[in-house]
Amino acid sequence: MSELHxxxxxxxxxxxxxxxxxxxxxxxxxxxxxxxxxxxxxxLLQVLADAARSRADAIDRRRAAGEPVGSLAGVPLxxxxxxxxRGVTTTAGSKILKDYQPPYDATVVxxxxxxxxxxxxxANLDEFAMGSSCENSAFWPTRNPxxxxxxxxxxxxxxxxAVAAGQAPLAIGTDTGGSIRQPAAMCxxxxxxxxxxxxxxxxxxxxxxxxxxVGSFARNVTDAALLLEAIAGSDPRDATSVHAPAExxxxxxxxxxxxxxxxxxxxxxxxxxxxxxxxxxxxRAVDRYAALGADVVDVSLPHAPYGLPxxxxxxxxxxxxxxxxxxxxxxxxxxxxxxxxxxMAATRxxxxxxxxxxxxxxxxFALSAGYFEAYYAQAQRVRTLIARDFEAAFADCDVLVGxxxxxxxxxxxxxxxxxxAMYYNDIYAVPASLAGTPAMSLPVGTDDDGLxxxxxxxxxxxxxxxxxxxxxxxxxxxxxxxxxxxVGPLEAEGxx
Amino acid sequence: xxxxxxxAGDVSGTDYEAVIGLEVHVELATASKMFCGCSTDFGAPPxxxxxxxxxxxxxTLPVVNRAAVESAxxxxxxxxxxxxxxxxxxxxxxxxxxxxxxQISQYDVPICAGGALEVPxxxxxxxxxxxxxxxxxxxEDTGKSLHVGGTGRIHGADxxxxxxxxxxxxxxxxxxxxxxxxxxxxxxxLAELRAVVLALGVSDAKLEEGSMRCDAxxxxxxxxQPPGTRCEIKNLNSLRSLGRALRYEIDRQIQLREAxxxxxxxxxxxxxxxxxxxxAATLPELPAAARQRLVAAGVPAEAAGVVVAAHATGVLDDxxxxxxxxxxxxxxxxxxxTGALGERGLELGEAPLTGAHLAELLAMVDEGVxxxxxxxxxxxxxxxxxxxxxxxxxxxxxxxxxxxxxxEAVVEQVIAENADAAAKVAEGNDKxxxxxxxxVMKATGGQANPQVVNQLLRERLQQA
Numbered sequence: 001m002s003e004l005h006x007x008x009x010x011x012x013x014x015x016x017x018x019x020x021x022x023x024x025x026x027x028x029x030x031x032x033x034x035x036x037x038x039x040x041x042x043x044l045l046q047v048l049a050d051a052a053r054s055r056a057d058a059i060d061r062r063r064a065a066g067e068p069v070g071s072l073a074g075v076p077l078x079x080x081x082x083x084x085x086r087g088v089t090t091t092a093g094s095k096i097l098k099d100y101q102p103p104y105d106a107t108v109v110x111x112x113x114x115x116x117x118x119x120x121x122x123a124n125l126d127e128f129a130m131g132s133s134c135e136n137s138a139f140w141p142t143r144n145p146x147x148x149x150x151x152x153x154x155x156x157x158x159x160x161x162a163v164a165a166g167q168a169p170l171a172i173g174t175d176t177g178g179s180i181r182q183p184a185a186m187c188x189x190x191x192x193x194x195x196x197x198x199x200x201x202x203x204x205x206x207x208x209x210x211x212x213x214v215g216s217f218a219r220n221v222t223d224a225a226l227l228l229e230a231i232a233g234s235d236p237r238d239a240t241s242v243h244a245p246a247e248x249x250x251x252x253x254x255x256x257x258x259x260x261x262x263x264x265x266x267x268x269x270x271x272x273x274x275x276x277x278x279x280x281x282x283x284r285a286v287d288r289y290a291a292l293g294a295d296v297v298d299v300s301l302p303h304a305p306y307g308l309p310x311x312x313x314x315x316x317x318x319x320x321x322x323x324x325x326x327x328x329x330x331x332x333x334x335x336x337x338x339x340x341x342x343x344m345a346a347t348r349x350x351x352x353x354x355x356x357x358x359x360x361x362x363x364x365f366a367l368s369a370g371y372f373e374a375y376y377a378q379a380q381r382v383r384t385l386i387a388r389d390f391e392a393a394f395a396d397c398d399v400l401v402g403x404x405x406x407x408x409x410x411x412x413x414x415x416x417x418x419x420x421a422m423y424y425n426d427i428y429a430v431p432a433s434l435a436g437t438p439a440m441s442l443p444v445g446t447d448d449d450g451l452x453x454x455x456x457x458x459x460x461x462x463x464x465x466x467x468x469x470x471x472x473x474x475x476x477x478x479x480x481x482x483x484x485x486x487v488g489p490l491e492a493e494g495x496x
Numbered sequence: 497x498x499x500x501x502x503x504a505g506d507v508s509g510t511d512y513e514a515v516i517g518l519e520v521h522v523e524l525a526t527a528s529k530m531f532c533g534c535s536t537d538f539g540a541p542p543x544x545x546x547x548x549x550x551x552x553x554x555x556t557l558p559v560v561n562r563a564a565v566e567s568a569x570x571x572x573x574x575x576x577x578x579x580x581x582x583x584x585x586x587x588x589x590x591x592x593x594x595x596x597x598x599q600i601s602q603y604d605v606p607i608c609a610g611g612a613l614e615v616p617x618x619x620x621x622x623x624x625x626x627x628x629x630x631x632x633x634x635x636e637d638t639g640k641s642l643h644v645g646g647t648g649r650i651h652g653a654d655x656x657x658x659x660x661x662x663x664x665x666x667x668x669x670x671x672x673x674x675x676x677x678x679x680x681x682x683x684x685x686l687a688e689l690r691a692v693v694l695a696l697g698v699s700d701a702k703l704e705e706g707s708m709r710c711d712a713x714x715x716x717x718x719x720x721q722p723p724g725t726r727c728e729i730k731n732l733n734s735l736r737s738l739g740r741a742l743r744y745e746i747d748r749q750i751q752l753r754e755a756x757x758x759x760x761x762x763x764x765x766x767x768x769x770x771x772x773x774x775x776a777a778t779l780p781e782l783p784a785a786a787r788q789r790l791v792a793a794g795v796p797a798e799a800a801g802v803v804v805a806a807h808a809t810g811v812l813d814d815x816x817x818x819x820x821x822x823x824x825x826x827x828x829x830x831x832x833x834t835g836a837l838g839e840r841g842l843e844l845g846e847a848p849l850t851g852a853h854l855a856e857l858l859a860m861v862d863e864g865v866x867x868x869x870x871x872x873x874x875x876x877x878x879x880x881x882x883x884x885x886x887x888x889x890x891x892x893x894x895x896x897x898x899x900x901x902x903x904e905a906v907v908e909q910v911i912a913e914n915a916d917a918a919a920k921v922a923e924g925n926d927k928x929x930x931x932x933x934x935x936v937m938k939a940t941g942g943q944a945n946p947q948v949v950n951q952l953l954r955e956r957l958q959q960a
Contacts, residue, residue: 084555097554104548106555205554239559321586324597325552329658340592340656367588 004029005166009075009223012169016063016074023056023063023074023118030076030120034167042142043152043162044121045081046089052076052120059116070116072230077112078162078171081122082129083214084203085109092205093125093155095138096326096333096351106203107235108172108214115230120168124158127353128323129179129207131155132425135416136355143412144187146451150409153183153425156217160187163217170227171217176208177311178405178429180215181441185404185454188443190224190471192216195462196436197242199228200235208318211311211433221442221472225249228464244462252469258293260398260470262286267304268402268428268456275407277447282403285444285455288477289401294470299397301389303382304431310382311430312423313366317376319356320363326351358419387435394460399470403428404441404454428456438464442471443480512716512753514746515723516682517630517674520689521667522699523637523707524567530636530666531558531600538705542659550664552595560584564666565607567698568634571668572608574692575629582607582633593639593658601669602633613672613692618684627685628673639663668698674713674723679742683735686710703734710738715759716749724749725759731766741766781809790826799826806834808844814851820858828854832872836879848881857885864945870894898945900952903936906944907952910935922957929953 004026007015015021031049038044059074079085082092084102086109091097105113112119126136134142134157142157144150145165152161156173160183163171173180175193184191192215199214206212216227226249233246264286269279290296328334328347335346352360366375393400405425415422432439438461441454455474459467529536532549549556572579585603586596611629640662645654670689676682690708693701701708710733715726729745732738744766749759781789786809790800793816803812808829815825833854837847857874860866866874866889877888889895897903910932911918920928929950936949 084553090554092554100554102548102553102555104553104556201555202557203555206557237559238557240557321588321598324588324590325554325595327590327592327597329592330551330595331553341590344590 003166005033007169008220009072009169009218009226012075013073023059024053026074027052027056027076027118027120030166030168033165034121037145037165037167040143040148041145041161041165041167042140043123043158043165043167044078045091045093045124045137045139045158046122048088048119048121051088052118055116055118059118070114070230071226072112072170073116075117075170076120076168077117077227078121078123078159078168078217079109079112079119080125080156080159080171080173082125082174082205082207083108083172084205085119085122088122090122090205091139092129093127093137093139094326094351094353094356096347097205097331098138098333100332102203104203107200107237108231109203111200111231111233112172117170117227117230121162123156123162123171123173126155126157126179127356128205128319129155129174129176129212130319130355130359132178132182132422133410133412133415134158134161134183135412136353138353141412144409146188147409147449150411150451151186151414153186153405153409155179155183156191157183157187159217160184160189160191163187163189163219169219169223172214172227172231173217174204174207174212174214175429175433176211176213177315177433178426180217181429181439181454181456182405182425184217184441185443185456186409186452188446188452188454190216190218190221190440190442190475191454192224192228192440192464192468193432193438194228194232194464195242195438197240198232198244198246198438198462198464200231200233200238200241202235202237206318206322208315209322210318211315213433221468221475222250222253224440225253225464225468242462248465249468250465252465253472255469256292257289257470257473259295260466261295261297261396262289262470263297263299263393263397263400265304265393265400265402265458266298266300267302271403271406271427273406273424273427274403275447278403278405278407278453281445281447281453282401282455285474285478286401288474289470292473292477297397299393299400301386301393301400301431303385303389306382307386307431307434308423308427310379310386311426311434312362313375313379314383314434316359316363317366317379318363320360320367323352323356323360355419383434386431390431390435390437390458390460394463398459398463398466400458401470402456402458404456405429408447408449408451408453432456432458437461438467440467440471442475444474444478445480510750511718512746512750513719514677514742515674515715515717515726516676516678516742517713518672518676518682518685519711519713520670520672520686521709521711522571522670522693522701524564524666524668525697525699526561526563526567526666528561528563529664530561530564530634531664534664536665537661540661542657542661545661546663550595551660552597558600561666564634567666567696568607568632568668570696571670571693571698572611572632574696575608575611575613575632575670577608577611577629577632579608581605584634587635591638592656593641593660593663595639595660595663599635599638601635606631606633608632613685613689615681615685615688618680618687622678622680622684625675625677625681625685627675630671630673632668632670635667635669637662637665637667679739679746682712682742683739686735686738706733709733712738712742712745714742714745714749716746716753724753725761727759727761728763729766730763731768733768737766737768740768790822794822795826796823799823799830802826802830802834806830806844808833811844811849811851811854815854815858816851818852818855820851820855824858825854828858828875832875833879836872836876840879842879847879849875849878853878853884860885860889864898864947865889865895867896867942867946869942870896894943896945897940897943898948900948903940903944903948903952906936906939907932907949907956910939911953911956918957921953 083106086105131154133151134154144152159171159173164187180191218224234241327344333351337343439458444455583605586598588598639660642657643653715724717724
């Protein structure tokens, strides 16, 4: 048997059922893995060692007593540090919330506790989830386990890196414009952004409210679906959560793709900035779908090229509004000054990083009287056109595919001086975000440097089950499911 | 020209008519807040009716209160509005009593639009009027700031405290068309709207307690001319305030126009107590009143005049309160104190003399501890900051000698040295006693109590 930290969530559940491993042993193994790797990767802002151990002990006791346990009992998990955890520091990657301890748990955190999952750490991220490289974290940049000189992607870079490095088989991320899918692609793991509204956002520190969605990371599709089932479902505290059954994410997993229509998005695969290695890997994946019996057709999302500019108006606009509350009055950082206004200004100046300030300024401008119509309202109209493109495409297709990101992981510092180059990472991810449709990234190979490449799969609204089914079929065919975990420079750390 | 416009000209007695519209806020009487489950109880201890949602904690989300929406719809129906699907917006401004630094309100898609309220003829003699209702929309209230210490106002307070119990209480804003032409009509409209709200039971609508609040928009124009520039008036927390503020504002705008000046569009804050009244209450007692009061208290008129002119009323009042007699105290202040201060080039306020000092000094004279002459010396010490009269007298050994045993020896010695004078006194020549008293005073360095000395001399010489 592999080391415990190399097992999938499903394998860990089976091992416990069979009495081959206890939750305590599983947590201990992952703590050891974190200790061995995280000094170099920096995936976790905070390791929850004591809480994880006591939770594992409680699960073991219940299991021993024959009491029922949850669907993720004893499975370690990393939580992006933008989900509120009661009494446990939650920073959103920002200095302005450096010591903030929420007075409540996010709904997702409660549901994970109900499922008996064991959070082992709070994962690093770009400040307030603004970024595509994890370099905007106010604390430190996370490094890609495949190449420590490269970024893990972002903003959920810590979550993706933790899963890739074997620190936890599962992680929670959030995706506003690719923040789960792009780091999943760059770290060679599975990352799923469900339909907007599938998962409660109560307790997710808001960034761009009409786009934010919580989702899952795992090293295989089945685990990702399992985690999604545990956290999905309507929530009376989130009026935007959808009333749709949470179960059934795994219902079609092993049904194969024969009879499915897979649409290949021309605007994505023919994109100008697309790295040839990524394009080739995606084309090979498409060929496999045809070989597996799917109908492969070309589709167009004609307004998708307008997605990025529309996204970068909507996103900063909503961010500027959501970040208004960080003023030093009630919680978080306070920089004292003679008047209330001066205190607020000094606090916000000291507390926010450059990217947050950039988006606050752009967003405040775009929402101001006289510009609202030309910017935010216009961008929302573009968004409607993109959503209609998806509707039209899904009239003929069950799932759409294309690249997740234009390139594989890039070196640290490569794009920090050029915000537009950084934003360009999101070009293939934002259309699904704007449409609210589910989308995911699946590892489909590596480039010449051995860096992972992700294929993006997109489903219709609430169509996660079919999207996951198509992903699972390709995953099984490629036989890559166990490969990405802890490979690269960490191979020497003892993973077999 | 409408009936209302003619009436405006009549009522204000000018060639102008007024155009008035009201924005009324009503706090809904729901059990819980607009977007969370917190209680709306009034009067709870600060920050005890709060939760992560209404405190704007990171990650929280609003969930609209069904009862609040239904209250808005019921009021809309009562006002004949169209009710439709509506939208919330965020109204941004940075203020500490607003937890999210935006207020969730409604903007371009309110829940109720386009109604009217029939306002009956009122006791003021105003004609009935139909007032259009532009819209009724929902929003959340803010918390309350409390400025403590220092000046107690937002600028200059030592601390600002915020109570978020009110943050998130549901509000309805009812915006009227500018269909009102007189302050009386505006009052009648507000009274009728309040009656509707009370009849529906959606709010207790207390203007004085702030559960119903009113802002007014008002402009004036000559009949037949387009409406003038409007001003908004806030803080109208009674029907009386509404009427007075509108009357004042109509007059102000007419005066500006008559003077050829422009009305500037602005938001104005009605101060019912009135800035002048409040300042008037801060005036001190003026000289005439002070003189009158002092004379009535027994101070001679002339001394009272000097004391008041020397700005010494406070010191005198304190001295009287400490038991000094009004005549003596005033006389000392008017003469000795004023004179000694003049020598020093000081005003009374600059010297360390208090009313208590003066009372103590006079008491020492009364008790015979100090002669008038010694008392003047002690006063000098007080004015030089050496301490209280008793401290100074003790420190300098200035207490009068009234002890007969001590004085008798001196008296015997002086009589022996002035046998002629003593003989004259003994013979009944009373004037001669002065020389003997003077001798005793000289021998005691002026500390002998002259009355005691006098008595001792007479007893000694006239019994012989």
